[in-house]
Amino acid sequence: MGNEMIDVPLAGTAIANQEVFAETLQSLAALDKQVVVVTSDSRGSGKLVPFGKKYPAQIVEVGIAEQNLVGMAAGLASTGKKVFAVSPACFLTARALEQIKNDVAYSNNPVKLVGISAGVSYGALGSTHHSLHDFAVLRAIHNITIIAPADGFETAQAVKQVAALSQPFYLRFGKKPMPLLDIEDTIPFEIGKGRVVREGDDIALIATGETVYPALQAAHKLASEYNVEATVISMHTIKPLDEELLAQVAQKCKAILTVEEHSVYGGLGEACAAWLLKNRYHKAFDLMGIPDEYTVTGSQTEIFNHYGISEEGIAHRALALLRV
Amino acid sequence: MNLELKSREYRRKILKYILKAKAGHTGGSLSCIDILNVLYNEVLNVNPANADAFDRDRYIQSKGHCVEALYVVLADKGFFPESDLETLCQYQSHYIGHPTRKIKGVEQNTGALGHGLPISAGVALAAKMDSLSYRVFTLLGDGELPEGSNWEAALSAAHYKLDNLCAIVDLNGLQITAPTTEVCNTEPLDKKFESFGWAVRHVDGHDIEALRAAFGALPFEKEKPSVIIAHTVKGKGVSFMENELKWHHGVPTEAQYKLAMAELESPLAPEGGI
Ligand SMILES: [Mg+2]
Numbered sequence: 001m002g003n004e005m006i007d008v009p010l011a012g013t014a015i016a017n018q019e020v021f022a023e024t025l026q027s028l029a030a031l032d033k034q035v036v037v038v039t040s041d042s043r044g045s046g047k048l049v050p051f052g053k054k055y056p057a058q059i060v061e062v063g064i065a066e067q068n069l070v071g072m073a074a075g076l077a078s079t080g081k082k083v084f085a086v087s088p089a090c091f092l093t094a095r096a097l098e099q100i101k102n103d104v105a106y107s108n109n110p111v112k113l114v115g116i117s118a119g120v121s122y123g124a125l126g127s128t129h130h131s132l133h134d135f136a137v138l139r140a141i142h143n144i145t146i147i148a149p150a151d152g153f154e155t156a157q158a159v160k161q162v163a164a165l166s167q168p169f170y171l172r173f174g175k176k177p178m179p180l181l182d183i184e185d186t187i188p189f190e191i192g193k194g195r196v197v198r199e200g201d202d203i204a205l206i207a208t209g210e211t212v213y214p215a216l217q218a219a220h221k222l223a224s225e226y227n228v229e230a231t232v233i234s235m236h237t238i239k240p241l242d243e244e245l246l247a248q249v250a251q252k253c254k255a256i257l258t259v260e261e262h263s264v265y266g267g268l269g270e271a272c273a274a275w276l277l278k279n280r281y282h283k284a285f286d287l288m289g290i291p292d293e294y295t296v297t298g299s300q301t302e303i304f305n306h307y308g309i310s311e312e313g314i315a316h317r318a319l320a321l322l323r324v
Numbered sequence: 325m326n327l328e329l330k331s332r333e334y335r336r337k338i339l340k341y342i343l344k345a346k347a348g349h350t351g352g353s354l355s356c357i358d359i360l361n362v363l364y365n366e367v368l369n370v371n372p373a374n375a376d377a378f379d380r381d382r383y384i385q386s387k388g389h390c391v392e393a394l395y396v397v398l399a400d401k402g403f404f405p406e407s408d409l410e411t412l413c414q415y416q417s418h419y420i421g422h423p424t425r426k427i428k429g430v431e432q433n434t435g436a437l438g439h440g441l442p443i444s445a446g447v448a449l450a451a452k453m454d455s456l457s458y459r460v461f462t463l464l465g466d467g468e469l470p471e472g473s474n475w476e477a478a479l480s481a482a483h484y485k486l487d488n489l490c491a492i493v494d495l496n497g498l499q500i501t502a503p504t505t506e507v508c509n510t511e512p513l514d515k516k517f518e519s520f521g522w523a524v525r526h527v528d529g530h531d532i533e534a535l536r537a538a539f540g541a542l543p544f545e546k547e548k549p550s551v552i553i554a555h556t557v558k559g560k561g562v563s564f565m566e567n568e569l570k571w572h573h574g575v576p577t578e579a580q581y582k583l584a585m586a587e588l589e590s591p592l593a594p595e596g597g598i
Contacts (some may be wrong), residue, residue, distance in 0.1 A: 057453065063476075065479070067442065070442075071473060071477060072445050072480060073446060075443040076446040079378070079450040098439075099434055103443055104434070106424065109432075
């Protein structure tokens with residue numbers, strides 16, 4: 001990828017990742033009767049109402065019962081079905097955590113767990129509906145790959161690729177319409193490989209999910225207003241971490257800043273920090289996310305802005321880090 | 325060998341390997357062994373030569389801690405050499421204190437309670453979706469019934485009319501702390517399951533003929549999941565272990581083991597009871 005990418009304006013039609021997920025799943029279901037969706041009264045928020053109408057034999061509704069959602073999904077998957085268990089990330093990864101740990105990961109039943117309206121997507125509905133713990137708890141569980149796509153392209157690719165793989169996954173989607181990061185469609189998506197959506201030698205902004213877009217906006221601001229060139233990475237796969245890419249940017253950039261819609265504890269930032277230290281990359285480093293406090297109330301955007309997960313806020317932290 | 329004799333042999337082996345490992349869930353393994361005996365020897369369509377057959381029956385042991393009963397039966401059926409059990413609970417052995425799929429013949433990793441029924445409902449639903457005729461059996465302990473996930477799955481199993489699903493409750497009346505009725509009363513259990521849309525039968529869980537008849541009558545009602553409430557005795561077959569709380573995971577001394585073996589090797593009563 002050349003430097004000409006740097007000034008490509010951010011554009012493209014913005015679509016919510018979970019809408020792309022639902023559409024992609026329909027196209028998979030049309031081709032493969034073994035594709036099954038399991039929902040816990042969550043088909044509306046999961047944008048799966050059309051799926052249910054079109055493929056009624058391929059949707060299983062368990063009602064509001066997340067433990068049973070995951071347990072039954074594990075049983076279905078054990079027979080060879082390609083099972084997507086869809087529920088708000090907050091409930092899926094907390095209430096059904098033991099089923100994820102034992103019935104999916106430990107028993108190696110290849111369920112694709114889909115956490116919808118993740119992070120603080122539900123905004124003003126409050127902390128009961130936020131999932132700021134899911135990366136942390138799932139990272140500590142063996143045998144589950146964690147993916148948080150940033151845009152529609154990554155989402156569609158992730159859904160198609162995981163459907164073809166017989167192993168446990170956790171996919172995390174938000175409901176905010178996301179513009180495409182790479183409108184020229186030149187950067188491939190590969191599970192476990194971060195996508196470099198912008199290159200620069202001063203600082204690496206390593207973000208995931210819906211925070212990649214503001215990180216990219218911040219990179220443009222840094223370039224145009226401060227003459228600071230940032231590499232921006234969509235680290236869609238949280239685990240396993242793309243260590244090779246991490247090594248590359250650690251060698252190239254003066255500083256590293258991570259950004260995520262997750263607690264600052266246990267997520268992408270700490271994963272990167274641990275790897276960098278362990279491998280003797282003693283870089284200027286900072287991590288952005290939701291701090292360990294009673295989360296401020298407001299919409300997702302307001303919460304993001306409050307904690308600096310914005311064009312302005314990320315650029316500000318990047319500058320502070322570079323001046324260390 | 326008739327199944328009454330087989331049950332005694334299984335009981336002896338359960339105690340043998342628990343003694344060797346110096347660990348195990350003695351009381352519960354002895355209470356559920358007759359159920360496993362009838363299941364594996366007369367009911368389940370499973371074959372170690374084709375253990376992954378897509379249309380095999382599935383047995384998922386929700387009360388995973390009574391794994392010694394399952395190991396002994398799987399070894400007897402030829403899923404693995406019985407000598408493997410010499411390594412029970414030893415360093416780097418896959419024969420640990422709860423079932424895992426590392427062991428041939430084990431369908432699911434269990435051990436945390438309240439997990440067997442939801443998984444089993446999923447497997448049974450898959451059979452219905454694919455119009456396959458295999459059946460799914462899951463063994464629940466009475467102590468694990470307060471886990472809410474059981475009742476979530478009970479709702480879905482009835483909702484999806486899973487008459488290819490059979491749950492067996494090993495109702496031995498005891499759990500680690502005290503009698504189940506004192507810890508958290510789940511009675512009347514039959515009425516609970518009935519009200520959840522299940523077809524229910526009570527059976528003496530140590531009466532081979534009664535178990536045979538119950539399994540032979542499945543499904544008890546078309547379009548309903550079946551539950552067999554098996555009335556059992558914790559520690560069954562060894563007089564000083566029966567109904568004694570401490571044998572939940574009590575390990576016999578050498579002397580106790582010899583006493584138990586003497587009881588389990590004595591001639592069967594004419595009617596075949598122990
Ligand atoms: Mg009990």
